[in-house]
Amino acid sequence: MNPFAAIGRAVLAMLAEVGRFSAFTGRAAATCFSPPVFVGQFARQCAQIGYFSLPVVGVTAVFIGAALALNIYVGGARFNAEQFVPNIVVLGITRELGPVLAGLMLAGRVSAGIAAEIGTMRVTEQIDAMTTLSTDPFRFLIAPRVLAATLTLPILVLVADIIGVMGGYLVAVNSLDFNGATYLRNTFEFMEPQDVILGLVKAAVFGFIIASVGSYQGYHSNGGALGVGRAAPGAVGGAIGLILAVNYLITAFFVE
Amino acid sequence: MTAKLQLVGIRKKLRGRQVLDGVDIDVAARRSLVIIGGSGVGKSVTLKCALGLMKPDSGKVLVDGADVTKMPPEVRQRVMRKFGMLFQGGALFDSLTVWENIAFRLIYADGVSRAEARERAVETMRKVRLAPEFADVRPIELSGGMQKRAGLARAIISKPDVLCVDEPTTGLDPITADAINDLIVEMVKELGCAAVSITHDMASARKIADEIAMLYAGKIVWRGPAAAIDNSGNAMVDQFVAGRAEGPIQAVV
Numbered sequence: 001m002n003p004f005a006a007i008g009r010a011v012l013a014m015l016a017e018v019g020r021f022s023a024f025t026g027r028a029a030a031t032c033f034s035p036p037v038f039v040g041q042f043a044r045q046c047a048q049i050g051y052f053s054l055p056v057v058g059v060t061a062v063f064i065g066a067a068l069a070l071n072i073y074v075g076g077a078r079f080n081a082e083q084f085v086p087n088i089v090v091l092g093i094t095r096e097l098g099p100v101l102a103g104l105m106l107a108g109r110v111s112a113g114i115a116a117e118i119g120t121m122r123v124t125e126q127i128d129a130m131t132t133l134s135t136d137p138f139r140f141l142i143a144p145r146v147l148a149a150t151l152t153l154p155i156l157v158l159v160a161d162i163i164g165v166m167g168g169y170l171v172a173v174n175s176l177d178f179n180g181a182t183y184l185r186n187t188f189e190f191m192e193p194q195d196v197i198l199g200l201v202k203a204a205v206f207g208f209i210i211a212s213v214g215s216y217q218g219y220h221s222n223g224g225a226l227g228v229g230r231a232a233p234g235a236v237g238g239a240i241g242l243i244l245a246v247n248y249l250i251t252a253f254f255v256e
Numbered sequence: 257m258t259a260k261l262q263l264v265g266i267r268k269k270l271r272g273r274q275v276l277d278g279v280d281i282d283v284a285a286r287r288s289l290v291i292i293g294g295s296g297v298g299k300s301v302t303l304k305c306a307l308g309l310m311k312p313d314s315g316k317v318l319v320d321g322a323d324v325t326k327m328p329p330e331v332r333q334r335v336m337r338k339f340g341m342l343f344q345g346g347a348l349f350d351s352l353t354v355w356e357n358i359a360f361r362l363i364y365a366d367g368v369s370r371a372e373a374r375e376r377a378v379e380t381m382r383k384v385r386l387a388p389e390f391a392d393v394r395p396i397e398l399s400g401g402m403q404k405r406a407g408l409a410r411a412i413i414s415k416p417d418v419l420c421v422d423e424p425t426t427g428l429d430p431i432t433a434d435a436i437n438d439l440i441v442e443m444v445k446e447l448g449c450a451a452v453s454i455t456h457d458m459a460s461a462r463k464i465a466d467e468i469a470m471l472y473a474g475k476i477v478w479r480g481p482a483a484a485i486d487n488s489g490n491a492m493v494d495q496f497v498a499g500r501a502e503g504p505i506q507a508v509v
Contacts, residue, residue, distance in 0.1 A: 038364065128309050129347035134337050134365035
């Protein structure tokens with residue numbers, strides 16, 4: 001077999017996939033912002049994606065905040081900069097760890113869930129059935145999920161920011177002999193609105209990625225249980241890769 | 257009389273295989289056409305092309321004489337409101353209750369109020385002899401036969417002009433299967449619609465059909481009144497009806 005042909009085929013297949021995914025997300029975004037909007041479905045997805053993800057996001061944030069405080073304390077001690085723990089914790093959580101970790105947690109929880117649910121609907125002909133009932137599956141299934149994830153992830157990240165800073169605070173005050181009031185004052189005096197805004201912008205973009213990758217994988221799954229079984233991990237892998245790459249791009253854009 | 261639904265020269269290639277190679281069928285109002293054929297001969301693909309779930313490579317799909325394949329999507333969607341479809345596995349939405357499934361089109365496509373939609377759903381449940389106490393359960397709690405009844409109720413609630421049925425009896429015991437067949441015949445009569453069913457179950461075909469067409473190798477190889485199925489004069493039809501492994505059709509095992 002000609003190795004160049006094999007490489008060419010793989011590249012073409014990848015480009016075709018990118019093209020299909022772009023067309024899919026374009027259509028998903030267009031249906032999000034044009035009537036009719038299925039409000040009930042949207043509310044249900046807000047609960048599914050946003051509310052029920054609170055525990056996993058909260059637990060992640062509190063422990064990461066706590067571990068971050070410990071690490072910064074140890075690192076800072078090497079050049080007598082222990083007092084910067086609150087500043088660096090709040091910076092790290094709001095700009096980077098809050099949105100990225102919440103994004104990764106939801107890539108696992110939500111992307112896989114959406115891919116499995118829509119994938120099962122595809123292989124059991126429920127999506128075809130919806131079309132024959134004069135209802136656009138993009139509008140009924142995909143738009144509410146994409147919209148809900150895009151709008152609720154920033155709220156989750158805001159909660160993660162608060163809980164993460166609190167995690168750092170608890171460790172700093174209880175094990176590192178910081179004064180509580182000083183810690184909080186340093187946190188709030190140092191933090192700037194743009195730190196939080198950057199995190200929330202990232203969160204909205206990650207939310208869009210999570211729901212659209214999950215929907216895409218599910219919508220195009222075929223071949224019964226095996227197909228659905230492939231769609232779920234495919235969605236998680238795709239969402240994680242895209243989140244990490246886009247995270248870098250957004251950070252670089254804001255830093256400049 | 258113009259056919260309600262007419263497929264002209266439908267060709268469709270899937271994964272390099274010519275599944276449909278010029279299929280022509282037509283069905284008029286108050287008539288029931290059953291397409292028979294072995295597994296994998298393209299019965300489902302034919303139905304999907306008729307419903308617009310698949311785009312044929314070439315050929316025309318005429319609804320009341322107008323070619324729907326050339327229509328813009330929103331116009332086609334309006335035309336498709338004349339269609340009702342009963343899927344093989346029921347294809348009921350797991351996340352909704354039985355009545356919400358049956359009233360799906362009313363609530364989400366026609367903007368009917370939930371109270372009125374529920375009333376009409378329960379009324380349609382009675383028609384297909386599904387007890388109203390199942391209205392608020394999830395489809396997963398229904399038996400196979402009841403799921404078919406719910407699927408049929410969903411397909412007929414808006415009084416379609418064309419009812420499509422995919423393997424109505426697959427997975428059902430013979431008695432339940434017969435009851436579903438009776439129900440389909442009754443509904444077609446009551447609604448005065450055209451019906452296109454696909455099946456490989458001859459008992460079902462005999463019961464539902466006014467006319468039978470046999471699909472083989474991507475083409476309709478025989479078509480005639482249901483009563484003539486045993487004297488078709490076509491070796492392939494004879495083999496299929498008798499259920500013999502030997503004959504012009506090679507069994508793919």
